[in-house]
Amino acid sequence: MRAKFARTLAFRIILIYLIAFALSAAAIVAFTYWSTAKALNAQTDRKVADETTSLTELYDQLGLAGLNDAIMERYPFGPQGQLYFLADEQLQRIAGNLASWPALTQLGGGIVEFDYEPRTGELHRARGRVVELTGGFELLVARDVFERYETEKQFTASLPWSVLLTVLLGVAGGTLISRQLVARLGAINRTSREIMSGDLSRRVPVGRSGDEFDALAQNLNRMLDRTERLMRGMREVTDSVAHDLRTPLNRLRNRLESVCRQLIPESNEAAAIEAAIAETDRLIATFNALLLIAEAEAGVAREAMAPFDLRSVVEGVAELYSPLAEEKGVSLDIAPAGAAVIFGNRSLISQALANLLDNAIKYTPAGGHIRILVQETPEGTALAVADTGPGIASEDRVRVVERFVRLEASRNSPGTGLGLSLVAAVARLHDAKLSLEDNKPGLKAILVFPAELPKRSRTKA
Amino acid sequence: MRILVVEDDLEAQKYLVNGLKEAGHVVDDATEGETGLTLALSRPYDIAIIDRMLPKMDGLRLVEEIREHGNSTPVLFLSALSEVDDRVKGLKAGGDDYLTKPYAFAELLARLDALMRRRQPAAVKTKLQVGDLELDLLSRVAQRNGSSIDLQPREFRLLEYLMRHAGQVVTRTMLLESVWEYHFDPQTNVIDVHISRLRAKIDKGFERPLLHTVRGAGYMIRAQA
Numbered sequence: 001m002r003a004k005f006a007r008t009l010a011f012r013i014i015l016i017y018l019i020a021f022a023l024s025a026a027a028i029v030a031f032t033y034w035s036t037a038k039a040l041n042a043q044t045d046r047k048v049a050d051e052t053t054s055l056t057e058l059y060d061q062l063g064l065a066g067l068n069d070a071i072m073e074r075y076p077f078g079p080q081g082q083l084y085f086l087a088d089e090q091l092q093r094i095a096g097n098l099a100s101w102p103a104l105t106q107l108g109g110g111i112v113e114f115d116y117e118p119r120t121g122e123l124h125r126a127r128g129r130v131v132e133l134t135g136g137f138e139l140l141v142a143r144d145v146f147e148r149y150e151t152e153k154q155f156t157a158s159l160p161w162s163v164l165l166t167v168l169l170g171v172a173g174g175t176l177i178s179r180q181l182v183a184r185l186g187a188i189n190r191t192s193r194e195i196m197s198g199d200l201s202r203r204v205p206v207g208r209s210g211d212e213f214d215a216l217a218q219n220l221n222r223m224l225d226r227t228e229r230l231m232r233g234m235r236e237v238t239d240s241v242a243h244d245l246r247t248p249l250n251r252l253r254n255r256l257e258s259v260c261r262q263l264i265p266e267s268n269e270a271a272a273i274e275a276a277i278a279e280t281d282r283l284i285a286t287f288n289a290l291l292l293i294a295e296a297e298a299g300v301a302r303e304a305m306a307p308f309d310l311r312s313v314v315e316g317v318a319e320l321y322s323p324l325a326e327e328k329g330v331s332l333d334i335a336p337a338g339a340a341v342i343f344g345n346r347s348l349i350s351q352a353l354a355n356l357l358d359n360a361i362k363y364t365p366a367g368g369h370i371r372i373l374v375q376e377t378p379e380g381t382a383l384a385v386a387d388t389g390p391g392i393a394s395e396d397r398v399r400v401v402e403r404f405v406r407l408e409a410s411r412n413s414p415g416t417g418l419g420l421s422l423v424a425a426v427a428r429l430h431d432a433k434l435s436l437e438d439n440k441p442g443l444k445a446i447l448v449f450p451a452e453l454p455k456r457s458r459t460k461a
Numbered sequence: 462m463r464i465l466v467v468e469d470d471l472e473a474q475k476y477l478v479n480g481l482k483e484a485g486h487v488v489d490d491a492t493e494g495e496t497g498l499t500l501a502l503s504r505p506y507d508i509a510i511i512d513r514m515l516p517k518m519d520g521l522r523l524v525e526e527i528r529e530h531g532n533s534t535p536v537l538f539l540s541a542l543s544e545v546d547d548r549v550k551g552l553k554a555g556g557d558d559y560l561t562k563p564y565a566f567a568e569l570l571a572r573l574d575a576l577m578r579r580r581q582p583a584a585v586k587t588k589l590q591v592g593d594l595e596l597d598l599l600s601r602v603a604q605r606n607g608s609s610i611d612l613q614p615r616e617f618r619l620l621e622y623l624m625r626h627a628g629q630v631v632t633r634t635m636l637l638e639s640v641w642e643y644h645f646d647p648q649t650n651v652i653d654v655h656i657s658r659l660r661a662k663i664d665k666g667f668e669r670p671l672l673h674t675v676r677g678a679g680y681m682i683r684a685q686a
Contacts, residue, residue, distance in 0.1 A: 239542050243514065246541035247470055250563035254476040257566050261483075265676075274677065277565075284563055285646055304546045319615060320641055323654040351645040358648050419648065 010182045014174030021170035022163070029162070033155065037148070041127070044143050045111060048128045051082070052141045059133050064094075067139075071095045081144030083116070083126055089136040096140070104130070118144070125149050184213045188220065200228045234298040242291055249287070253280050289418040296348060296425035310340045310349070310381060310449075314372055317353045321361060329366035330387075332357075335373040340381045342449045344430045352426040355419040356385040356445050363389035364442070379433070380451040386444040397436040423447070462507040462577065466490045467497035467523065468539065469515050473562075477510065480566050494518025501527050506534050507580070508573055513540035513551065521554040528555035535576040539564070548644060567678035571630040578626060589624040592671055592684035594663060596624055605663055615640070616659050623672070623682040632679035656680055 059067040071084045075097045085096035093100065102114035110129045118124050128142025184207070191204045203224060204217040256277050263270040318334055325332040342349075353372075360370045368388040375382045392400055401424040427434040427447055437444040464486050468474040471492065478488045489504070491497040494515040501509055501523075509527075513520040524536050538551040541562040548559045557579070558572050589596040593606045601617060603610040612620065619640050623631060633652040637643050656672070664670040673681050 243541040246562045247473070250470075250541070251472050251476075253563040253565070254473065258476060258480070277677075280563070281565075285648075288561075288646060304549070316641070316643075320643070320647065320651055320655075323658050324649060324651050327654055347644060350643060354643075354645065354647055362649075 010178035013178035013181065014171060017174035017177060018167060018170035021173065022166050025166045040148055044127050044145060048141050048143055052129055052131055055139060056131055068095045083142040085140040087138045091138060188217060200231060231298060238291055238294050245287060249284055253277065289422060293418065293422050293425045296429045304345050305343060307341050307343045308346045310342050310383060311337060311374055313346060313350050313353060314374055317350055317357060318372055321357045325361050325370060328361060330361060330364045330368045330370055332370045335371055337374040340374050340376060342381050348426045352423045355423050359419055360385050360387040379448050381449045382446055384444055384446040386439045386442060388442040391438060391441055391443045392436060462486045464488050465500055465506045465509040467515060468512045469493060484570060494523045498523055498526055502530055502532060508576055509534050509536045511536055511538055513538055513542055521550065524555045535580055537572060537576060567630065568632045568634060571632045571635060571679060574629045575626060591624050591627045591682050594671055596621060610662050619655060619659055628683045630675045630678045630681050
């Protein structure tokens with residue numbers, strides 16, 4: 001279940017959303033922090049530089065005493081956090097509000113940072129610069145940046161919470177978006193499944209926002225309209241072909257029959273006409289078989305599909321053909337099996353099985369054996385007819401399924417040459433797989449109906 | 462019998478009407494649906510033969526209309542349409558039987574006879590008898606001349622159907638449809654094989670056969686030759 005969720009679009013959207021959200025949040029925070037810190041440092045540095053310049057000028061004009069006075073003067077009144085330290089060559093204090101020369105960290109550009117103790121027990125950070133005065137004196141001017149460091153520390157401390165918040169927001173946002181997307185995709189998927197199970201009248205719901213999903217739904221619907229039109233066209237074509245050919249065939253047969261009725265029964269003329277009628281009937285049979293194949297291939301018969309027990313069909317058809325097999329001296333049996341419910345057109349599957357059985361009986365010599373098997377396999381429900389006849393050479397097996405193909409050996413036996421084509425068409429209609437195998441010796445024709453029962457489609461009147 | 466024929470193909474209609482008249486029936490005809498409906502509702506017919514595709518009013522609609530008026534005349538549909546589910550549609554609309562063109566005239570006549578027979582429901586029979594052949598529908602026992610005949614369930618149904626239509630021609634297609642409930646072309650002479658097995662059981666060793674083959678049409682069971 002969890003592994004399945006990981007493969008869903010929803011999961012991927014949440015993940016992508018989360019990563020994007022976290023990355024952009026981190027980038028914004030980092031940039032803000034960096035630019036703010038830079039601006040604050042620059043401000044400090046500028047103030048320190050101004051101060052240093054003014055003190056250096058003072059020193060140049062008034063000398064050490066003047067500088068000392070100025071520092072003493074500024075020290076108590078100076079702006080808070082302003083630090084001074086005037087030292088001699090040995091870094092001994094001459095004036096200033098720091099107890100001793102601090103340990104400096106050089107930051108480049110003459111900027112230094114150091115820690116000092118404004119009150120006992122407190123440690124503050126300060127930032128400033130050191131100038132060397134003529135006469136070997138060192139002047140340190142700095143400002144307390146304790147508050148900025150405190151803010152920085154707090155910021156770092158709150159970072160895990162920010163991350164958590166970001167993740168939560170990311171997941172929430174992702175879920176919201178994915179749920180909406182998935183719901184709309186789900187609607188499209190549901191409709192597609194219903195259509196695939198035969199209900200061509202269904203359409204994908206189209207929203208009113210006119211976004212990409214609505215465009216997709218509209219395109220799908222247009223495609224479906226077209227498919228439906230094609231199917232209807234196919235049906236109209238088969239109907240009109242059926243009508244336009246059956247009507248003259250009907251007249252032909254009628255005329256032959258009425259001529260026959262006027263002749264003396266069992267005369268030569270009557271026999272000739274009867275032969276012509278029989279030929280007409282063969283023509284009609286071929287025509288009907290072709291039409292049935294066309295219908296099965298166009299999926300017209302999909303409407304008449306329902307679940308049924310394959311086993312009962314096998315028993316019925318086997319029972320119909322068993323006297324024929326017996327008469328030919330061929331044994332016919334059904335391998336024991338339980339009920340096997342499949343979804344399909346019962347009549348067409350019966351016909352397909354009848355064709356397979358008819359072929360098997362036709363080609364199996366006396367003393368042979370025919371076995372019908374119904375089996376549940378991992379791929380689905382298999383229906384097989386195995387005989388001990390001459391079989392079909394492996395290079396011919398694909399060809400025999402095509403229309404009108406009859407192998408040389410069977411050229412003279414009766415039949416339309418459409419039997420296996422119909423079986424193949426019925427297989428395609430049911431998404432079933434038809435395979436012809438070597439029964440060693442003989443032929444084994446196998447139809448495997450897919451395991452998953454499609455949702456029952458609405459049966460139209 | 463008084464028969465109504467509604468068929469738009471004039472040649473087929475002429476042939477049908479002539480054939481039915483030759484067979485001794487009284488026939489009225491129409492070439493489109495509306496006239497057909499007027500005729501069907503204004504005169505009593507024993508049977509109506511209606512084409513599926515008609516001008517002005519489609520055959521299906523015509524039969525639905527007739528049925529809506531409470532008219533229960535048996536209807537035989539003729540259809541040149543392709544088959545898979547048209548039969549179902551025809552029977553749903555109120556048709557009693559369905560025949561696909563082209564058909565053998567003998568097939569049509571046999572079906573008309575069967576429809577007529579169905580229309581006059583004889584008292585519920587528990588025993589069928591043809592000559593000295595007896596079929597007990599309750600105990601499922603077949604006897605000829607007092608000695609019992611061992612029949613398979615399907616053979617019993619086959620014999621029952623034949624005996625219910627004793628004296629009538631029953632075609633192979635009718636047997637396949639009624640006894641086996643299949644509506645497809647079995648390609649080979651399967652029905653003939655079943656009949657010959659049944660014949661071996663009921664007629665073998667008897668001087669007068671009951672089960673007859675009717676040339677070019679089908680089979681018939683009857684007491685007199």
